Each structure stands twice: as C-alpha cells, then as structure tokens.
Amino acid sequence: MNRFLKYIFFLVILAFGTVNSMAAESKQRFPKPEFATGYSQPNTTAPAARFQLLEYLDVTVLLAVMLILTWLVLKKRSRRGVFWVSAFSLLYFGWYREGCICAVGSVQNVVLGIVDPTYAIPVTALIFFLLPLIFALFAGRIFCAGACPLGAIQDLIAFKPIELPKWLQKVLGLIPFLYLGLAVLLVATKSEFIICRYDPFVGFFRWDAPFHMLVLGILFLLVGVFVARPYCRFFCPYGVLLGWMSRFSSHHMKITPSACIQCKLCANSCPFGAINEPVAETGKRRSNVYRLMVYFLVLPFWIGIGGYAGSKMHVQLSRFNRTVYLADLIIEHPEVKNDPNNIDVRTFMSLGKSMDKLIAEAVVIRKQFETGSLILGGFMGLVIGMSLIRLSTFRKREDWEPDQTNCLSCARCMPYCPVKE
C-alpha cells in the first residue's frame, strides 16, 4: 500500500515535471537579497527519473517474450514466429528501452553486487540476469533466438552468410571466454564495466554515441552481412554462460520433430555452424577412453600454463584500475604532482588524501589483480584445454543434431526438415 502511494506520488511529480527541490527541512546557508520590486524567485527544476513501475514492466515483457519464444521454438516450430518476436524485442528492448536494461551487461551488476558491500543490485537487473539462464537450462538459448536486441539487430542483416572454417570458429570462439573473464576481473576489482563500454549496437538504439563507438557498430554490422551474428558468436560474454546452461539443457530443440531420416537437407541451413553431423566411433572404445583419460590428465598442465601467463600480466592489467594507475603515475613521474594541467593528479592532491594512503589502496587492489589474473589465466587454460579435448575426441552421433552449446535456437533449420510429425 505504502509503495502504491509512492507511485501515485511519482505520477504527480511526473505530471508537473518539476519538483521544488529546495526542501523546507534545511535552512538556506545565506539569506538572499531582499527585493523591493516584488520579484519572485523561480524554482530550480528537477525533472523526474524514469517511472519505477516501468522497470517491472520490462521484466514482465521479458518473461512474456521468453515464454512465447519457448512455445514457438519447441511446440510450434515456427521460424516466422521467432522472427516476429525478435523484431518486437528489437523495437522494445532496443529502440524503446534504448539498450538498457540488458541481460548481457547484468553479469557485471551481479558480480559487483557480490563483491562490493556498498552496492545493492536492483531486483530488475538480477531477474534480467537469471531469467535467460534458467530458460537456457531447460530449453536452450531461447533468449538469443529472439529476446536479445543485440542478437536481433544482427539477425536482420545476415544477408549473405558464409561458413567459416571450423578451426577459425574454434579460435574466435575463445574470445567470449576471455572477454567474460576480463569483465568479471575488472568488475570484481571495482575498476569498470567493459561489457557496457564496448556494446557496439547501443549507439544505434539511442541514435547517439561517441564517434568511435558508432564506427565500431557499423563495422560489426558489415561483418554481420557475411558472418551471421558475429557479436553473439565471437564476443558475447553472456553467451558463454548461456552456452554452459544450454549444453546440458533437458528440452533443447531438435531439428526433426520425430526420427531423423538422414536426408542432409538441413546441413547448410544453419548460418552459425551449429549443426553437428553424424559421427561414427572409430577405433576400439577402450583405447578411446584411455586417450581421453590422458587428455584429462594433461588438463592441469594447461591450467598451470594459463595461470602462470595470467599472473605475469597482473601488473599491466591492474593499471586499468584508476587508483593503481594514478599511484603508478605519481610514483614513476613525481613531477606530475606539480603539473597544473594534469587535472586528475591535481584533484587528487587537493583532496588531501595522503600519498601513503593512495599507495596502500593501490597495493590492495594490485593484490586483487594478482589473484584475479591467476584465476583468469587458469580459466583460459582450462577453456583451451577443454576445446582441444573436444576437437580430438569423437562423440558418437547417429543423427543430425544441433550443437547445444552454440545453437541459438533460431529455428532456421526446422523448415528444411522434410519429416513431419
């Protein structure tokens, strides 16, 4: 009830557009002049922020879109339906909501919420993070199919998709892992939100962006003409999480509604290279299992190399944190302390914080980076090791099946299948 009243209050503010911010509670610091001509002083206006209730509308829309998509992909098997839903998502989450709030960036909010005791994550951001993952855990990457505005805008311009060589797909497929790891590291050290900083399409949604970001967006779209959804496949850090969920999802979409007749008609229908061909197991099973075990034994070696390489990088990485950067700068170039044109150093000096305190803070943050880069490096080692294992082992497969990790559930392959229920 109380909250309801609050909303009414906000509505009133919204209606009038301005608030008299000069609250009566605090007395003026210094009395203003007395005017003889009866001059009345204007109020300082304070246009209201976006109406809070609308944020919950966003969540509702997301849930509705996800449910409809799940039905369209799994039950209706309708590519056309998925297309129109994704067009709606592009309009709503893209142009109406201007790219914020977004599940891709919410990864950072969740991490910050966990590591930073002063930051409380908004409920809406948490739901935007969880909802697509929960759906992916049961039904695959439904979110990518038609709820993500970033995916939708790329989907629209994939006019002439070509198939990239498998090795290249594998190599480029490592980038999202690195991007995710780096993003988590930089958030966990309270440095910055790189996922949002390099969101290439948000400028189109807002019709407004710094020049280099606009260029970046155009470049991604140009690549997207030939390589379907380049951001989703080779950059999106949230896609990594979705891929993990989707990999083990229990009700992932199938290409055929019933039994595959091995007609190969679907083979070239996927612009994302996410359809696996049938594979027959070669060689003796025992030796295959033995080889797999050897690979797994080598895995810690990969992690070790990665961790070592990562920890070598920690000094460089830690300079992406402002405090460390400033401390390093002042230590290496003490003369900047007297440079009147270096605004950052001058501001630091005038804040009255001592050099010792800055260095102490920088040391703590660098320590965090040391641990973080070790973990990041180890993680990348693990990822590389695992993808090598997947490359060199066979998994017996009799039918044409979607690669559950990379399949975006877009339903393009379905119309190609001649089998009807």
Place this chain on the structure above:
Amino acid sequence: MKRKHINIILVILALAIVFIIGKDFIGNKAGKNMDNPYKLDVDQFKKIDSTTVLYNEIKTFQVNDSSPKGIAVAGKQILVLTEKQLIRYDYSGKELSRFELPDTANCIAPVTKDQIWIGMLHSVASFDANGKLLTRWKNFDENSVITSLAVSGKTVYVADAGNRIVYQCNTNGEILSKIGEKNEQKGVPGYIIPSPCFDLALDDNGFLWVANTGRHSLENYNHDGSLRTAWGESSVKIDGFIGCCNPAQFAILPDNSFVTAEKGIPRIKLYDQHGVLQGIVAAPQLFDNGWYAPDLAIDVNQRILALDFDRKQVRIFEKNVNGNK
C-alpha cells in the same frame, strides 16, 4: 561476390574492430589525464611582477582541525578559531592549549587586552584568556550571519552579512546604532553583500572601515554613521578587486595602510591609507584554488598572518628587503 573478396573484406573489418577496441581500451584508461577544452582560464590574471612582492613567507604551520574559521594574535600567541574550538599556538606552530566553544563559531575579533570576542551563528560571545565565558548576547535574528567583529574600548562593531548591516553595540550587547543602511542624506550607498564575505576593522584613530564587497569598496564611517570616505575599484587588474565579493577579508596596519585578501583569484595585497596599491603580500601562485579568501591578522611586529582555508595552514608573511626600501 567471390568468396576470396569476401574473405579480404572480412579480414580488413576484423582488423579495424580490433584496432578500435584495442586503441580505446589501452589508450583511454580511467585516471589518464585529459585536457579540459572548457577551462576557465584565469592564469593570465594571476601573473604578477615579482618586483612588486613586498613580503616573504617566513613560517607556515598546519592547523590540526578540519574546519578553521578565523585567526587573531594575542601577544606572542596565535589564536586559531575553528567551528567548535579555539586553539592557541606559539609562533613555532606548537599547540599550547585549546578550549571548546558553546556554539558554531564563525569569526574572531582582534584581541585587545585579555578579552577574546567571538562571533557565532546568531550570537556574540566573549571569553577570558582561559576560555571562561564572560558575556554572551543572543539578540540577533534567524537571518543573521555574523562575519566579523571589532572592539574599541566599550564599543563592539558587529558585521551581519545576513541582514547586510553593521551593528554598533556596547559590551552588554545593546545595539546603539546601525551603520551602513542606505541613506542618501548621509551619503551612505548601502551594502551589497552577495555572500557571507563581509569584513570590518578599526583604524588607528578608531574609525570604522567596512568592506562593501558587492561594490568592491572599502568604506569609512564616522561615529554617527555617516560616510567619511571610501576607496576601491572594480577591475581584474592587480590594483582592483574582482568577483562578487572582494575584498573578502582585510586588516589595517598601525600606519593605517590596508592589507586585503581576495577570493577567486586568491591574493593578498597592500594598499596605503588612501587606497593606492603599494605591492603584493602573497601572490596567487601561493594558493590552491581560491574558493575562500584567507583570514588575516597583524601582529606587533607588523607581520601578516594569513589563515589558508584550503590548505588549513597558518602562513606568516614578513616584509622583505624589497619592501624596506
């Protein structure tokens, strides 16, 4: 289009993407300095001729408090008023004693005899040398902002920036007269006080001087409240005053010359008794950002003590060879 051409285009596009992200990520770190294209450049007005500097800074010490408010000299001791306390220092900067004040303090009068007069939020109080409360008047209204005090015998002058008036009181706090109300017969222009910068002082003959900061002038009053004389010029040049409220602080030397302190372009200057610039006491380069003008006090050896509110320091200036010529 042939596959080969597409491949070439894709490689070029990919390199461009890597270049843009890499350049921005590596080159645009948080904390890296960026020039301000919209800088309010007042440096050209801060330039001074070094031969006009008459004083040297001979001693500086830190005030151990976050909110200093005023400075005064009592014999061989320096009194620093803070929001809540009065702190005594010797000339080496050693803290001798401090006592708590009953209210938020704002200004301190030059000390005569052993009585210390302090202006508070809406009241004036006096203390003996040990911090014992002697008198306290609370007869000022809600609007009052007491920014300066001066004492001459049994008369206390109180500058109230909030009501834009100077009160002449007796030591019991009874208001004898108001000085500086706009009055064309007496030739009084009235105060324009846009901010709580409203200083007053007494000259050697006991006449009242008030800084009418909105008019950039120092005004001299007779005991009956009529205007005796005034000087001051609005100008960004070294001999004038600029900004909304300068001279924000001033003090009068025994030879009736004036020491003025300004905010905006922070500087301390010396004028003779007719308002002609004699030289610079402290150049703008000695101060940080100049949001506050330093409070001033003058000791028996005619040294100038300035309380720097930005650095929270007491800074002592003494005449140099240049100035003794």
Place this chain on the structure above:
Amino acid sequence: MQDNSEPKNIERRRFIRNGMQLALAGTLVGVAALSVKKTRASGMVWQIDPFKCVQCGRCATECVRMPSAVKCVHAYNLCGYCDLCGGYLKPDPNARSTAAENQLCPTAAIQRRFIEDPFYEYVIDENLCIGCAKCVAGCTSFGNGSLHLQIRHNLCKNCNECAIARVCPAEAISRIPADKPYQIKGGFRKTPAKDKG
C-alpha cells in the same frame, strides 16, 4: 566393458546431462541467493555531488549523449544576484552587459535579466547548456557557487556504468536512490569530510 551397448551409452549420457543440469541449477540458485540478500526494489540513478565537482569539463565531452545529459542548474537561494557575475561574465569584461563577447558561456546558455538596482537574475537555458562547467568554475571561485552541475534525468540514459563517472577526477558521480534523484545545492548538504589525512 562392452562396446556399443546402445541403451547403456544413452543412459550414461542422460545421467551426465541430468547431473550437470542439477549442478548448474544449484549454481544459479547460489548466485541468486548471494545477490538476493542485498537487492533493492527501487532503482539507482547517477548523480553529481556538486561539492566534490572540480569543473574539469569532462561532463561535456564524455557523456554518451550529445549534448551531455549533465546541465548547469541554478540554486537561486544561494545566488547573490550580482551585477558583476563571475559565472556569466568573463573575468575581464568590457562592460557588464549581455554582449556576446563578454559572456563566459561558450553557448550563451545563461540569460541575464535586470530585476532592480543592483540585482540581476541569471537563468540557464538547458536546451543550449552543454554541461561544460565553465560558469560553475566562475561562480564557485568568484561567487557563491549557486551555479552547479546536475545530471538531468529526463535526458540521462542511466547507463549501467556512467561514462562520465568512469573518468571523473573527483569521483563526484555516484549511484543514488532513484526516489531522491538530485543533489541540488541549498537543499542538499555537503557530506562531512571523512579524510583528514
């Protein structure tokens, strides 16, 4: 170990899948539980603490919006209504007039109006203001500091991480609760300084 035992093979795969699914679900529940402890129902918005602001000009150049969502606002209660306004006029004006060559503002976004001798009113035209803080610097150093910057929420996109906050040298921009989205001088008080070092 028998080779090619179909049912067993599929059974094993399903077992692994279900186990992993359960483990991932557990992870999600764990993350949710960790986060839920500290969630807040009301949103957060970005705002500038005008007492920390050092007028570096980056609000004009770094905002993702062009022109910036940061505008100069005027706390009339603090204004001295000066004729010689440090925020309106250049430090060395030819005359105290509305002539363009005497104005400090690069876009002439401040309007000056005579009220009565000696008072003048100054009003910001937010359609012209670019948030460069040049007038703020003038007003803060020469005047009362009644001109100051605020993020205008009708313009702000409320980015997940404010591009200006990232580079603000004074760390003056922070997230504040959306139900009190402004820190306008006069009503809002300076937070007491914690660092005395």
